[in-house]
Amino acid sequence: MLDFSTMPVFDREIETAPRERIREIQLAKLKEQVAWTYDRVAWYREKLDERGVAPADIRTLEDVRLLPFTDKSVLRETFPYGLFAVPLDEVIELHSSSGTTGKPIVVGYNVHDMDVWSDCIARLAQMAGVVPGDRAQMAFGYGMFTGGFGLHYGLQKLGCMMIPAGSGNTERHLAMIEDYGTTVLIATPSYAMHMCEVGEKLGFDWEASTLRVGLFGGEPCPPKLKQEIESRMHIVCTDNYGLTEVMGPGVSGECLASRDMQHIAEDHFLWEVVDPETGDPVPDGVEGELVLTPLDKQAIPVLRYRTHDLTRVVTEPCACGRTHARMQKVRVRSDDMLIIRGTNVFPSQVEDVLAGIEGVTTHYRIVVETVGGLDSMTVHVELKASAFSDSFEEMSAFTKRIAEKLKAVLLVGVNVKLVEPGGIERCLGKTKHVEDRRAKL
Ligand code: DLL
Numbered sequence: 224m225l226d227f228s229t230m231p232v233f234d235r236e237i238e239t240a241p242r243e244r245i246r247e248i249q250l251a252k253l254k255e256q257v258a259w260t261y262d263r264v265a266w267y268r269e270k271l272d273e274r275g276v277a278p279a280d281i282r283t284l285e286d287v288r289l290l291p292f293t294d295k296s297v298l299r300e301t302f303p304y305g306l307f308a309v310p311l312d313e314v315i316e317l318h319s320s321s322g323t324t325g326k327p328i329v330v331g332y333n334v335h336d337m338d339v340w341s342d343c344i345a346r347l348a349q350m351a352g353v354v355p356g357d358r359a360q361m362a363f364g365y366g367m368f369t370g371g372f373g374l375h376y377g378l379q380k381l382g383c384m385m386i387p388a389g390s391g392n393t394e395r396h397l398a399m400i401e402d403y404g405t406t407v408l409i410a411t412p413s414y415a416m417h418m419c420e421v422g423e424k425l426g427f428d429w430e431a432s433t434l435r436v437g438l439f440g441g442e443p444c445p446p447k448l449k450q451e452i453e454s455r456m457h458i459v460c461t462d463n464y465g466l467t468e469v470m471g472p473g474v475s476g477e478c479l480a481s482r483d484m485q486h487i488a489e490d491h492f493l494w495e496v497v498d499p500e501t502g503d504p505v506p507d508g509v510e511g512e513l514v515l516t517p518l519d520k521q522a523i524p525v526l527r528y529r530t531h532d533l534t535r536v537v538t539e540p541c542a543c544g545r546t547h548a549r550m551q552k553v554r555v556r557s558d559d560m561l562i563i564r565g566t567n568v569f570p571s572q573v574e575d576v577l578a579g580i581e582g583v584t585t586h587y588r589i590v591v592e593t594v595g596g597l598d599s600m601t602v603h604v605e606l607k608a609s610a611f612s613d614s615f616e617e618m619s620a621f622t623k624r625i626a627e628k629l630k631a632v633l634l635v636g637v638n639v640k641l642v643e644p645g646g647i648e649r650c651l652g653k654t655k656h657v658e659d660r661r662a663k664l
Contacts, residue, residue, distance in 0.1 A: 225479055227543045233349040233381070234342065237490050238545045242538060245546065248490050250284050252518035257281050257290065260524040263308035266301055267291075267526060287493060287516060287527065292502060294529040298328040298468060309333050309522050319367040320467035321560075321567040321634070327367070330467055331522040337376065339519060340470055343488045344377020347476025350486065350543070351436050351461040353407050355382025358433075360399060362410035362418070363441070363565065364390035366634075369471025370441050370565060374409050377473065383407065390414070393421045404433045411565040412444040412452065412462065417596035419455045429456045440464060440472050441565035443554050446483060462552055468528050469517045475550055480542035484549035487536070491518050494548065495527070496536055499557040510535040512557050513550065531558040561591060561657065563598045566635040570656045573602055576628050582610025582621070586647035592660045601638040602629060605647045 232238050240248075258278040260267045270291045271277070280289055297306070304311065315334060319327040332340065353359070359378045363370035365387060379385050388399055396418060399405060408415060415437055422429060437452060437460035444462040453460050461477035464485050474492055475485035487494055496511040497504055505511035513530045532553040541549060561568045570589060577583055586605040591598060604625060612618055618641060626639040 227480060230352065230479075230543070231349050231354060232544070233346040238346060238486075238547060240490075240546055242546055245489050246284060249493055249518060252490070253284065253287060253493055253516070254278065254281050256516070256518050256520070256524060257526070259308060259521065260526060264306055264524065266297070266306060267524075284493065287495065288504070290516075290526045292514065292527045292529050293468075293525045295328060295468070298330075298525075299326055302326050303329045304331075306523050306525065307331055308524050314522050316372070317367070318369045318372070318467060318471060320369070321569060321572065328468060330369075330471075333522045335519070335521050336470075339491055340373055340473055341377040341380040343470070343473030343491060344374055345381040346488060347461070347463050347473060348378055348381050348383070348407075348438060350476045350478040350545075351438055352459060352479065353378070353381065353383065353436055353438070357381075357383045357406045357436070358386060358404055359383040359407040359409060359438075360386040360388050360396065360403070360405040362388060362390055362396060362408060362414055368441075368566070369465070369467050370409075370411075373465075373471040373473060374438065378407070378409075393418055394425070397422050397425065397427050400432055400434055401427075406433050407436045407438060408434055408458070409438045411441045412439045412448055412460070413442065413564060413593075413597055415439060415452050415456070415460070416448060419452060420596045423455070429458075432457075434458050436460070438463060442562040444552065445554070449482075464532075464550070464553060466515075466528075466530060466532075468525055469515045469530075470520065474515065477552075478541065478543040478545060481549055483552055484537070484541075485552060486541070486545050486547045486549055489547045492516065493518055494536055494550070496534065499531070499533070508535055508537055510551070513553075531556045531560065533557055559657065561589070561600075561659070563591065563600050563633075563635050563637075566633070568600070568633050568635065572632055573629065574656075576632050577602075577604060577625075580625060580628065582607050583625070584644070584647075586649070587656065588647055589657045590660065591657070593662055598661065599638065600635070601640055603640045603642050603647060605642045606644055608644045611644065 261278045276289045313333045314331040316332045319329045365371040440463035463476040465472040465474040475487040477485050493516040495514040499512040513532045533555045534550045536550045538548045584605040588603040590601045622639045
């Protein structure tokens with residue numbers, strides 16, 4: 224039995240503050256954030272003016288509903304710097320994630336934003352029992368994805384020794400755990416499961432290893448998958464949530480007292496739960512779409528971001544002592560975004576790539592499966608009769624070219640399977656482009 228009273232809390236004063244105090248902090252920050260955004264971002268100024276709303280109209284937290292929603296399309300329209308609220312020479316880092324079409328969503332951070340981000344990560348790390356001196360091995364990629372660098376800085380701030388191994392090369396990861404005495408692994412749950420399987424094949428002794436904690440996130444982590452990793456790797460794992468548009472990882476984190484929920488960093492994010500169809504608030508504790516307003520994001524503020532993630536939020540006290548509201552872990556999205564090994568993929572991106580290739584029809588199907596513990600995506604592409612050839616070399620070169628084009632846009636490797644003309648099943652109703660065969664644990 225864990226004794227939560229003796230477990231470290233990164234920012235005890237804030238993380239265990241009475242709820243009235245949290246609401247006071249949120250309101251003060253919301254007023255400032257709306258004024259900051261209105262003064263500096265033309266897109267929002269226009270939208271607020273159209274609604275006849277001025278920053279001074281924000282008098283209560285509920286007044287957030289006077290503000291317009293933001294979704295991915297706004298970030299796409301204003302790509303790359305249209306929503307930035309600080310001069311670019313004050314931006315110290317850029318990150319991006321997939322948009323619904325070819326262009327990514329770009330976000331920037333100034334020194335202040337990086338500081339807030341690191342604090343949020345340090346908090347979730349301590350929720351999982353990570354302490355200064357832990358040796359944290361990164362299995363997220365260090366690219367434009369927010370997972371790698373975001374967690375890296377926060378863990379370093381906490382006082383961990385970072386081992387920036389990056390994504391892939393599982394055998395090397397296993398060797399590093401042994402060589403460097405790694406105690407914390409940062410990964411998507413699917414990659415952790417893959418490491419587990421590869422390790423077992425190679426005779427890696429998880430029980431004897433130094434590894435103690437897994438910090439997961441970036442994709443849904445079904446409870447059964449987590450339990451399985453915990454028992455096979457002999458570690459404790461937490462599942463942590465976030466999204467690029469509002470910061471990256473660090474929006475909410477699982478504590479060890481409430482394993483199916485995640486504490487939202489409420490002093491930095493105002494949450495709402497709305498009906499995904501109407502955008503109206505749902506009653507307290509009822510499931511709906513999570514809408515987030517970052518409360519002190521300077522470089523690229525966003526108001527009322529529609530996450531498309533379905534969850535419910537509760538505000539009752541938690542046994543860990545933290546008072547920040549908890550959201551149910553996200554299992555389902557309200558849109559068609561797929562998460563493939565932590566990377567966001569939209570069927571529309573596949574469609575755009577295929578539209579630019581001569582010799583293929585508009586019919587395609589995406590099949591997602593779990594292979595060796597990892598997500599595997601295959602795009603079935605229907606050939607036009609004119610492009611059909613009985614030369615094996617030609618067909619395999621064509622397949623390779625399509626796979627390369629898809630990878631360049633999706634940023635994740637996919638298999639391509641060519642299908643003869645008419646070979647993709649036609650649907651009478653809504654076309655089903657995606658078949659997700661991954662086990663629903
Ligand atoms: O995945 C940020 C992140 C990185 C979080 C590493 C945690 C760890 P995006 O690439 O923008 O950002 O993808 C955001 O991924 O809207 C959810 O649909 C999904 N997602 C992220 N974390 C979780 C999670 C990062 N723990 C989108 N459980 C979000 C379920 C998650 N879904």
